[in-house]
Amino acid sequence: MKLLENRSVLQSVFLFRIKYGIGIIGIGLLLVFSCGHTPEKGSGRPNxxxxxxxxxxxxxxxxxxxxxxxxxxxxxxxxxxxxxxxxxxxxxxxxxxxxxxxxxxxxPWRSWNKSGAMxxxxxxxxxxxxxxxxxxxxxxxxxTAGFGKWHLGTLFPTTDGKKPAGYGAFYAEDNGANIDVSQAVSDxxxxxxxxQWLGFSSPSECWILDGNRIMGSVIHKKYTIDAASGTENLExxxxxxxxxxxxxxxxxxxxxxxxxxxxxxxxxxxxxxxxxxxxxxxxxxxxxxxxxxxxxxxxxxxxxxxxxxxxxxxxxxxxxxxxxxxxxxxxxxxxxxxxxxxxxxxxxxxxxxxxxxxxxxxxxxxxxxxxxxxxxxxxxxxxxxxxxxxxxxxxxxxxxxxxxxxxxxxxxxxxxxxxxxxxxxxxxxxNKRTSIVVQSSSNVYGLRDGQWKLIKFPKKGRNTCYELYDLQNDPSESNNLAEQYPDKVGKMKSELHKILEGSSTTR
Known part of the structure; x- marks a missing residue:
């Protein structure tokens, strides 16, 4: 992962000009950028x-x-x-x-969090x-600047060195009781x-971050920071x-x-x-x-x-x-x-x-x-x-x-x-992408491949159930065709398992 190397700059800029219609001045600025310098605003690279x-x-x-x-x-x-x-x-x-x-x-199932919201x-x-x-x-x-909701995890400092009160839950009466609001968050x-960042990491945590500092909290009817201390000056x-x-x-x-x-x-x-x-x-x-x-x-x-x-x-x-x-x-x-x-x-x-x-x-x-x-x-x-x-x-x-x-x-x-x-x-x-894996909030996976979609429903104590839909003719997924097309189910089932178990990109 690197910025465009000098030896490939001319070719890359030529293709860039053809695709985006950048003029000679824009190309000159892009060449400067590609050689390791920051281009001026309006150089052709979009916001x-x-x-x-x-x-x-x-x-x-x-x-x-x-x-x-x-x-x-x-x-x-x-x-x-x-x-x-x-x-x-x-x-x-x-x-x-x-x-x-x-x-x-x-x-996301390639991360440590295999399913569900954090x-x-x-x-x-x-x-x-x-x-x-x-x-x-x-x-x-x-x-780079972000505003609103992150919800991909942040580490909060605590006054006692223990995990934050409410850790691993969506709701806790003592939410954030041991959060040290005077210290910076990390990760x-x-x-x-x-x-720049202004917003919360997770809405149910309530804390609003300005950069890596807690600047305030959002007030819910359900979620609160009432148990926390040192919040008098927070917005x-x-x-x-x-x-x-x-x-x-x-x-x-x-x-x-x-x-x-x-x-x-x-x-x-x-x-x-x-x-x-x-x-x-x-x-x-x-x-x-x-x-x-x-x-x-x-x-x-x-x-x-x-x-x-x-x-x-x-x-x-x-x-x-x-x-x-x-x-x-x-x-x-x-x-x-x-x-x-x-x-x-x-x-x-x-x-x-x-x-x-x-x-x-x-x-x-x-x-x-x-x-x-x-x-x-x-x-x-x-x-x-x-x-x-x-x-x-x-x-x-x-x-x-x-x-x-x-x-x-x-x-x-x-x-x-x-x-x-x-x-x-x-x-x-x-048609660079002809298939994509989808997932429920749990361990129900699906494979969209062309006009077809296979959904795999694990059943506790029973055989796994599969549903097959022709989305081109049935976008509302009302007609399960799994029994009519067993070969299609088998082929898509194999492809889904291959992607879930491996690291190859879907087509």
């Missing part, structure tokens, strides 16, 4: 903005679902300005693992020395490539104010960046805790949609995404910024219909709105409603506008896809499970 929603369904956006009861004009506008992927994957139906895939280009105060999912997306961009000369976002932010708070800070970052001269390109990671439960809709948005609190929360998210996109335009940054929008998994809300097999805990108070429409299942499941995400990629003049692509894409492909644009050469095996799918962002479909 990168990634917006990652939390538990938002495939069918929440009007651009993806004309039956959606949620007004999402800002994200829909972004979709009209970029390319929409209709078959993109998280590829795990729960928060932490999908974020790990995005940040490392690797399937619990309070657990160590990082990211292995020591493992390259992350922000580290890659930082090495390539970018400045968190700023140790994984972010120059307390009610959950319903958290989205406006991180949006304002993100906008401040963009404004300050736009004032800089001859500076680095930026990577901005905007990761709001919305529309994840508890639904903390700001009073200004309660009842606006008429489709329940969940719909109001999605609409509120769209409003603040719009503020960030507007600031990009006002600051003159939009033309040279790649914008990616996705969700970390499907929604846990939905109208429960016969055959949906929605897990226990699924919420249905959506006034007829179907967040995962037209897909089956939702968060926690390996069905499409749990693992398929809306994905929008926009870069004016470089990515096509207002088109749709059915190219398979996983969040684990983002790192490898952005590397050549940033001018960074990934070493072999750095992103074990990611492909460079930049041509897909450009509107081409060259």
């Amino acid at each position: 990168v903005l990634i917006i990652l929603a939390d538990d938002m369904g495939y069918g929440d956006l009007g651009a993806y679902n004309r039956h959606s009861k949620v007004p999402t004009p800002n994200i829909d506008k972004l979709a009209s300005q970029g390319i929409m992927f209709t078959e993109a994957y998280c590829p795990v139906a729960v928060c932490s693992p999908s974020r790990y895939a995005l940040m490392t280009g690797t399937y 619990k309070n105060y657990e160590r990082s999912m990211i292995a020591p020395g493992q390259l992350t997306l922000p580290q890659m961009l930082k090495k390539a000369g970018y400045e 968190g976002p700023t140790d994984r490539g972010f120059d 307390k932010i009610p959950l319903e104010d958290y989205l406006p708070f991180i949006t304002e800070k993100s906008i401040d970052y963009l404004r300050e960046y736009s004032k800089k001269e001859n500076d680095k390109p930026f990577f901005l990671y905007f990761s709001p805790y919305v529309p994840h439960v508890p639904l903390a809709v700001h009073p200004d948005f309660i009842g606006v949609t008429g489709a329940g609190a969940y719909a109001d929360y999605v609409h509120e998210l769209d409003h603040y995404v719009g503020q960030i996109l507007d600031e990009l335009e006002r600051s003159g940054l939009k033309e040279n910024t790649i914008i990616l929008f996705a969700s970390d998994n499907g929604s846990q809300f939905g109208t429960k219909n016969p055959g949906d097999n929605m897990p226990e805990g699924t919420r249905t108070d959506t006034a007829g709105h179907k967040p995962n429409f037209p897909l089956r299942g939702g968060k926690w499941t390996a069905y499409e409603g749990g693992v398929r995400t809306p994905l929008i990629a926009a870069w004016p003049g470089h990515f096509p506008a207002g088109v749709k692509s059915d190219q398979l894409f996983g969040l684990n492909d983002v790192m490898a896809t952005l590397a050549p644009v940033a001018g960074y050469e990934l070493g072999n095996g750095t992103t074990t499970d990611g492909f460079n799918l930049l041509t897909a962002f450009q509107g081409e479909n060259d």
Whole structure:
């Protein structure tokens, strides 16, 4: 893993110019950068903005679902300005693992955390020395900033040298009782490539970090820091104010960046805790949609995404910024219909709105409603506008896809499970990825291979059960064809096991 070596610079720059239309001046600046110097702003390398929603369904956006009861004009506008992927994957139906895939280009079950969201105060999912997306961009000369939710592990200091109170749980009455709020945290976002970070590591821990320092806490109805000491001077932010708070800070970052001269390109990671439960809709948005609190929360998210996109335009940054929008998994809300097999805990108070429409299942499941995400990629003049692509894409492909644009050469095996799918962002479909592994919140795995999808359901004390679906003709996974196509099941079963047991990248 290294910056482009001088001996290959001319060839790399030539290809870069052909792909991105950079003029002679831009090529000169790229040559300077490639020889180990920082290019000036506007050199042709784009800024990168990634917006990652939390538990938002495939069918929440009007651009993806004309039956959606949620007004999402800002994200829909972004979709009209970029390319929409209709078959993109998280590829795990729960928060932490999908974020790990995005940040490392690797399937999360290759980490120590084989399934499920990370619990309070657990160590990082990211292995020591493992390259992350922000580290890659930082090495390539970018400045990196993140706001919102990390949820990949941070080590907190304690007053007694023991594990933090509440360790390994999602809820504990004595949460954080022995946290030493005066000391710096470690192995968190700023140790994984972010120059700036403002947000929490895990929402149920409550602590808000400014860099590697605890600056405040988010106030939940359920989660508290009441048992902790030394918190008198920390800022307390009610959950319903958290989205406006991180949006304002993100906008401040963009404004300050736009004032800089001859500076680095930026990577901005905007990761709001919305529309994840508890639904903390700001009073200004309660009842606006008429489709329940969940719909109001999605609409509120769209409003603040719009503020960030507007600031990009006002600051003159939009033309040279790649914008990616996705969700970390499907929604846990939905109208429960016969055959949906929605897990226990699924919420249905959506006034007829179907967040995962037209897909089956939702968060926690390996069905499409749990693992398929809306994905929008926009870069004016470089990515096509207002088109749709059915190219398979996983969040684990983002790192490898952005590397050549940033001018960074990934070493072999750095992103074990990611492909460079930049041509897909450009509107081409060259089938570099034809399959992808998906996973529920537990040990249910699936393999999407072309139009087919196999799901493996382990059964305690019984033989493993397999389901097979033809997604081209049955996107709602309503017709299990496993008994009709035993040869297809056998072939895909073998391929799935090969990937799970080995280290080879899926096709």
